[in-house]
Amino acid sequence: MIEVKNLKKSYGHLDVLNQITFDVNKNDVVAVIGPSGSGKSTMLRSLVYLETIDGGGIRVSEDYLVKDGVYSRPAEIRNITAKMGMVFQHFNLFPHLTVKENLELAPKLVKKQPLAAIQRQSKEILEKIGLSSHANAYPSNLSGGQKQRVAIARALMMNPDILLFDEPTSALDPELTGEVLQVMKDLAKEHMTMIVVTHEMGFAKEVANRVIFMDNGEIVESGHPTELFENPQHERTKAFLNRSLK
């Protein structure tokens, strides 16, 4: 579904991404783990054109977002990025819109669907994430966990082929992470294809079918969670896991 090949990106002399190569297949749940500053967010954001890369390629289904460092035309880029939904660490909800309005804004602007269909979809999705009673609330009246569930619902409104999560629970109080992880687990059970940058090793172990360990802008190793967590091959992976699983 996604092919990432030899991605390179630098900020001045700092190589943030160095020859990043991996594939994502339909129904994969890929967890990306690694120390702070290893390039995880930059890699994820580059998939949806929130960051541009300096070299390499990204293909989504049949279409190249960028090939050998050369980006496709804007209309193609829009088509490609429309296939992906993004959930951010800090939710990025519109504070002046209600929950329902947050969900319906992008579909109203972008989709050529009747209003009634959009409203029906937002009602269904809010039921699914257990927030129907908050449809008319503003983000400021929600807990962090509820805000993040709304952000996931908003991404789902665009019917993405793949969902990208950038540390979706890192800004939450520990007692609120469970409800967000549960929504993500439910999506995985429904075979949603997902890439999740996360510090939640438990989630990576339990839900992901592949874990990618990044350090210093490189993929050091990747594999099934059982392999990677129980039998890491590289010293850098071992050291990171020792620190994280303490």
Ligand SMILES: Nc1ncnc2c1ncn2[C@@H]1O[C@H](COP(=O)(O)OP(=O)(O)OP(=O)(O)O)[C@@H](O)[C@H]1O
């Ligand atoms: N706009 C920028 N200008 C300069 N350097 C940047 C910029 N954005 C990121 N960096 C640097 O790129 C490196 C990778 O950052 P990135 O946020 O991708 O890492 P990360 O693995 O997601 O870290 P964290 O887990 O802390 O979010 C870091 O050294 C960061 O300081």
